[in-house]
Amino acid sequence: xxxxxxxxxxxxxxxxxxxxxxxxxxxxxxxxxxxxxxxxxxxxxxxxxxxxxxxxxxxxxxxxxxxxxxxxxxxxxxxxxxxxxxxxxxxxxxxxxxxxxxxxxxxxxxxxxxxxxxxxxxxxxxxxxxxxxxxxxxxxxxxxxxxxxxxxxxxxxxxxxxxxxxxxxxxxxxxxxxxxxxxxxxxxxxxxxxxxxxxxxxxxxxxxxxxxxxxxxxxxxxxxxxxxxxxxxxxxxxxxxxxxxxxxxxxxxxxxxxxxxxxxxxxxxxxxxxxxxxxxxxxxxxxxxxxxxxxxxxxxxxxxxxxxxxxxxxxxxxxxxxxxxxxxxxxxxxxxxxxxxxxxxxxxxxxxxxxxxxxxxxxxxxxxxxxxxxxxxxxxxxxxxxxxxxxxxxxxxxxxxxxxxxxxxxxxxxxxxxxxxxxxxxxxxxxxxxxxxxxxxxxxxxxxxxxxxxxxxxxxxxxxxxxxxxxxxxxxxxxxxxxxxxxxxxxxxxxxxxxxxxxxxxxxxxxxxxxxxxxxxxxxxxxxxxxxxxxxxxxxxxxxxx
Numbered sequence: 001x002x003x004x005x006x007x008x009x010x011x012x013x014x015x016x017x018x019x020x021x022x023x024x025x026x027x028x029x030x031x032x033x034x035x036x037x038x039x040x041x042x043x044x045x046x047x048x049x050x051x052x053x054x055x056x057x058x059x060x061x062x063x064x065x066x067x068x069x070x071x072x073x074x075x076x077x078x079x080x081x082x083x084x085x086x087x088x089x090x091x092x093x094x095x096x097x098x099x100x101x102x103x104x105x106x107x108x109x110x111x112x113x114x115x116x117x118x119x120x121x122x123x124x125x126x127x128x129x130x131x132x133x134x135x136x137x138x139x140x141x142x143x144x145x146x147x148x149x150x151x152x153x154x155x156x157x158x159x160x161x162x163x164x165x166x167x168x169x170x171x172x173x174x175x176x177x178x179x180x181x182x183x184x185x186x187x188x189x190x191x192x193x194x195x196x197x198x199x200x201x202x203x204x205x206x207x208x209x210x211x212x213x214x215x216x217x218x219x220x221x222x223x224x225x226x227x228x229x230x231x232x233x234x235x236x237x238x239x240x241x242x243x244x245x246x247x248x249x250x251x252x253x254x255x256x257x258x259x260x261x262x263x264x265x266x267x268x269x270x271x272x273x274x275x276x277x278x279x280x281x282x283x284x285x286x287x288x289x290x291x292x293x294x295x296x297x298x299x300x301x302x303x304x305x306x307x308x309x310x311x312x313x314x315x316x317x318x319x320x321x322x323x324x325x326x327x328x329x330x331x332x333x334x335x336x337x338x339x340x341x342x343x344x345x346x347x348x349x350x351x352x353x354x355x356x357x358x359x360x361x362x363x364x365x366x367x368x369x370x371x372x373x374x375x376x377x378x379x380x381x382x383x384x385x386x387x388x389x390x391x392x393x394x395x396x397x398x399x400x401x402x403x404x405x406x407x408x409x410x411x412x413x414x415x416x417x418x419x420x421x422x423x424x425x426x427x428x429x430x431x432x433x434x435x436x437x438x439x440x441x442x443x444x445x446x447x448x449x450x451x452x453x454x455x456x457x458x459x460x461x462x463x464x465x466x467x468x469x470x471x472x473x474x475x476x477x478x479x480x481x482x483x484x485x486x487x488x489x490x491x492x493x494x495x496x497x498x499x500x501x502x503x504x505x506x507x508x509x510x511x512x513x514x515x516x517x518x519x520x521x522x523x524x525x526x527x528x529x530x531x532x533x534x535x536x537x538x539x540x541x542x543x544x545x546x
Contacts, residue, residue: 027112032091033206034119040086042101043111050105054078054086057098057112064099091117093156118206120155126199126212127151131219131294141189142294143220143249150183151199153210159201167195191249194218219294223247226300228271228288230336232390239280239336239391243271243288245300252292259285259303280392282308308393309334313386316400319375327399329386331366336390340368343385343396353384375403 032038042052054064065073067083077089084103088095096117103109129148130139141147153159161182163175175184186193193216200211228243243254254271257264265286266273284306291299312330319325331338340363342353353370355361360371372380381403387396 027114029114029116031116031118031205032088032095033208034091034093034117036091037087037089038091038095038115039081040088040099040101040113040115042084042086042103042113043109050103052080052084053102053104055100055102057100061100086113088115093117093119116205118156118203118208121153121159121201121203121208121210122155124151124153124199124201124210124212126197126214128197128214128216130216134217138215138217140217140219140293143189143191143218145189147186147189147216148183149185149197151201151212153201155201155203157203157205159203162200162202164198164200165195166198167192170195172198189218191218191220218249220247220249221292221294221296222252222290222300226288226290226302228286228302228304230286230304230306232336232339233274234339237277237389237391239275239277239306241265241273241275241286241288241304243290243302245271245290245292248292248294250293252290255289255291257287257289259287262287275391277391280306282306282392305335306392307333307335309338309388309390309395311386311388311395311397313397313399315398316402318402318404319372319380320404321375323375324371324373325375325401327370327372327384327386327401329368329370329388329397331368331388334366334388334390334392337366338388338390338395340366341387341389342368342370343387345383345385372401 028041030038030040040054042054051067053066053068055061056064063071063074064086065071065078065080067080073079079087079089081087084101086099086101096115099113099115101111101113103111127148127150128139129146130141131145133139149163151161151163153161160177162177163182163184164172165175166172176182182199196213196215198211198213200209202209222245224246226243226245228241231240231242232238233240241256243256245252245254251269252271253267253269255264255267256271256273265275271288271290285303286306287301287303289299289301309331310333312332313328317325317327327342329340329342331340342359342361344351344353353359353361358373360373362369362371368386370384370386381401384399384401385396386399387394389395
C-alpha cells in the first residue's frame with residue numbers, strides 16, 4: 001500500500017516546530033564535497049531510539065526517508081545508518097540545504113542539520129606575460145622588462161588566491177593574497193627576481209588546496225663587445241682560437257668559421273677551438289659569430305688573422321775577452337705571439353742556450369736579448385741562432401760573435417809608457433833650466449850616440465802637421481829673442497826635440513827620422529856654440545838656410 005503524503009495540518013505543525021527549533025539555536029553544520037558520501041547525524045542521543053523520520057526543508061518540508069520500513073526512501077541515494085543518521089551517496093551541489101529529523105518516542109523531538117557542499121578548486125590557471133618559452137616549457141623574460149602575473153580558479157565557494165615566490169637556493173616567501181583572482185605586475189625585472197612563482201587556490205569551506213608552480217628565468221644580453229683572439233699552447237704547439245662575450249645570461253653560443261668560404265671550424269658555448277698545424281697557413285683568417293637568446297637578433301662577430309714571425313738581428317757582434325756582450329733579436333709580424341729561443345752553432349741548432357750566470361736571457365714583449373758575461377775566446381766565439389716559432393711557422397737568424405782583446409789592457413800599457421815619458425820630460429826640463437852646461441854635455445853625448453837608440457811613436461797622419469807647428473813655434477821664439485835681447489851674463493840655450501814616428505803602420509821610418517834629425521843637429525850646434533852677441537848682431541845666422 002502506497003504511503004500517503006502528510007496532511008497539510010501536520011506539515012503546518014512541523015513547520016512551526018522547525019521554526020521554533022531554529023530560533024532556539026539547535027542547529028548542526030556539516031560540510032561535504034561534491035561526489036563524496038556524507039552522513040548527517042540525528043541529534044546527539046546515543047540510547048535506544050524511536051521512530052526516526054528525515055525531511056528536507058525547502059519552501060516546505062519534503063519527506064526523504066523513515067525508520068519505518070513500510071515507507072521507502074525518496075531517493076535510492078538515501079539510507080539510514082544506526083537506524084537514525086541519514087547517509088547520502090555521491091553528493092551534488094543540489095544536496096546543499098537544511099535537513100530535519102524527527103524522533104517519536106514518548107514525545108516527538110526534532111533536530112536540524114545544515115549541509116554545505118563544497119566544490120573545487122579543480123583547475124588553477126596562471127598567466128605570465130613573458131618574452132618567450134624554451135623548448136622544455138620554461139618561461140623566460142629579459143632584464144629590465146615588465147612582467148604581468150594573473151591567477152584564477154573555479155571553486156564553490158570562490159577560492160582564496162595566494163602568490164608565493166622562491167628564488168634559487170632561498171626560502172619561499174609570500175607575495176600576497178586576494179579573493180577570486182590575483183593579479184600583480186613586476187617592473188624592471190632583474191636577476192634576483194628569477195625563480196619559481198606559485199599560485200595557490202584554497203577552498204575556504206572544505207580546506208582543499210590546489211597550486212601551480214611556474215619557473216621564470218630572467219635573461220640578460222651581453223653588455224660587452226665580442227672579442228676574439230688566437231694564442232699558442234706552449235707545449236703542444238697548437239693554435240687555440242678563443243671568443244669571449246661577457247656580461248650576458250645565459251652563456252652565448254659561438255660559431256667559428258674559416259674565411260673566406262665559411263667552412264665551419266666548430267660550435268660551442270665556451271667559444272674555444274683547437275687547430276693543428278695542418279689546418280693553418282700564413283695569412284689565413286678565422287671568424288667568430290656570437291649569438292644570444294636575449295638578443296641582439298643579428299648577433300655579433302669578429303675576425304682574427306694569423307701570421308708567421310719575421311726576425312731582425314745583428315749579423316755580427318764583437319766581444320772583448322773578459323768583457324760582456326749583448327745579442328738582440330726582434331720578432332715582428334707574428335700572430336699569435338712567437339716563442340723565442342737562443343741556440344748555439346749552426347751545426348747543432350737543437351742545442352738550446354739555457355739561462356745561467358754566464359748566459360743571461362731576458363724577454364720583453366717580442367724582443368729577446370742574450371747577454372754573455374765574461375767572454376771567453378775558446379768557449380763563446382761562434383754562431384748564435386735566434387729562433388722564433390708559432391703554430392703558423394718557424395724563422396731563424398744567425399749572429400756571428402768574434403773575440404778581441406780588451407782595449408783596457410792596451411790602455412793600461414799605454415798609460416804606463418806615457419807616465420814614464422812624462423816623468424822623463426819633467427826631469428830633463430828641470431835639469432836644462434838650472435844647468436845649461438849639463439845640457440851642452442848632454443847634447444854632445446846624444447849626438448855621439450846611434451840614432452837608432454831613440455824611439456819615437458807619432459801618428460803618421462799628424463806628422464806633417466806637427467812638423468809645421470814646430471817650425472812656426474821656432475820662428476815665433478826667434479822673433480821674440482830678436483825683439484827682446486837677453487841681459488846679464490851670456491849663456492847658451494838648450495833645445496831638445498822629440499819626434500815620434502809610427503813604426504807600426506808604415507815602414508822606412510828610420511831614414512825619415514835621420515833626415516829630420518840632421519837638420520835639427522845643425523840648428524842645435526849653431527845655437528850652442530855661437531856667442532850671444534854674434535847672434536844678436538846677425539839674427540838669421542842660425543836659421544835653417546845658414
